[in-house]
Amino acid sequence: MPIVSVRRDELFQALGQTYTDDEFDELCFQYGLELDEVTSEKEQMEREKGVGKAEGASEIVEYKVEIPANRYDLLCMEGLARGLKIFLEKEKAPRYKPVPAVSGQTQRLVIDSSTAQVRPHCVAAVLRGVTLDESRYKNFIDLQDKLHENLCRRRTLVAIGTHDLDTIEGPFSYEALPPQEIKFTPLGQTKEFTAPELMEMYSVESHLKPYLHIIRDKPVYPVIYDKNRVVLSMPPIINGEHSKITLATRNIFIESTATDLTKARIVLDMMVSMFSEYCTQPFTVEMAEVVQPDGTVLTYPDLPYRKEVVSASQISKQIGASIPTKEMARLLTKMCLESEALPDGDSIEVEVPPTRADILSQIEKSYL
Structure with missing residues (x-):
């Protein structure tokens, strides 16, 4: 746990x-x-x-x-x-909403076919008008670390990159290149290194050493560039120093590269939903376009809501406790699952928000 x-x-x-x-x-x-x-x-x-x-x-x-x-x-x-x-019923669950770019120019990331050799998927989004302080910044970094260790399976499935959008310029490109062709200044450093030099340097660094094996023996390494060939990150190892987040950062570009697209989407939804409360328009997230190698354009984040109708009597049977339908609907709502008892006296309409990726069916609802 x-x-x-x-x-x-x-x-x-x-x-x-x-x-x-x-x-x-x-x-x-x-x-x-x-x-x-x-x-x-x-x-x-x-x-x-x-x-x-x-x-x-x-x-x-x-x-x-x-x-x-x-x-x-x-x-x-x-x-x-x-x-x-x-x-505690002090407030209702917020509504998380993807919105178009304020400027009218949507951030775009293009995935090159070369990434299929190592880490084929990428999703992206923008937190616009964020206000950070020391505590919020720490929480932001801590959440990335917790997701990396948990849902991301120590970065093997998903790796999260967060960047000061005002220091870089789109469109962005996600590519995979021979290691010796990748050169940039990594986070926390003051000079450039090639990818092989970084792998050697981090081989004795306790924080990053556990992740090197994910790409070390690959013929190509993943890398994300901006329009001017500034390196944002070499996932899943390290971000670039150029686009690092600071307390002065107001617009955050988030990218998640992955071997599992479903996990990448969930991770992105979690990152933006948790910290969108600090945006100029709370709980809104600016959408980004991700161009697939075949030219298909996908828009993220998903932030999906879905509704299901469940049986209160069936749930009571499964959990071994008799709970009246209306009371069950209230208890579900207290667990961030907006619910309403329907007129038939047994059915409950349950809305599952994007933050509750753990809810898959009525069986899972029975064990809340």
Whole structure:
């Protein structure tokens, strides 16, 4: 089960209410989560390195919350706070909406046929008019890391790249080239390296070393360029320094390359839905066009909503508890599944939002 670390006071501010540790533990239990630990950076460092060796470490209290592996929408403070507020019936679930480019010029990414040799799929979207601060930036990066480790299967299925759109220029191209032909300044560096040099450098770097095997022995490596041949990323290893996100970033271009297109779409939907609340128009996401090697143009993000009709009596039978139809509809709504009891007294119309990719059928709904 993934563990999400959130700053207690920041979470309470988002929830509009404070709790004792025991009260929050109970809230987590009611929701189906577990408060794994109450700690701080200083406490963790003292535990690992010894008392007196944590000078300067933060004493801000952190909650470490254990999240079900299939609840990707709870893997960051934003999603956790949103889910809990909906559960507490303090607010309704937001409507996530793909919108056309404000400027009228849609960002476009073209996939070259060469990528079929290594990592054939790519999806993209834009978060427009984002306002970041230190905490939001940290949460944004943390969500990428959690998705990479979880749904993305340590980047083997999907790798996420996020870029300051104002530092690059579309249209973008997704290509696969012989390693020696790829040269750029990677994130956190000040000079250019060839791809083979990067692979050698990262072979002794603990953070990136685990991902090198994904492409190391391929005849070509994936790379994303902008119009001016500026490298955005060499997925699934590293982004370019040129387009890195900072606190001053206002427009974010997100690309996800993948061996599994379905997972890539889900990952993109999760990234943009979680942080679209900070856009100029909250919960809207600017669409991008992705041109396939055969010339087909696909538009992302999907952000799909779908409706299903389920039987309250059948669900009650499956979970072993008799719940009245209207009460079941209310409980489903509290779990971010807008629901309405239908006139026949047994049927419930359930709307599944893009953030609940874990819901596949009535069987899954029975175990919420």
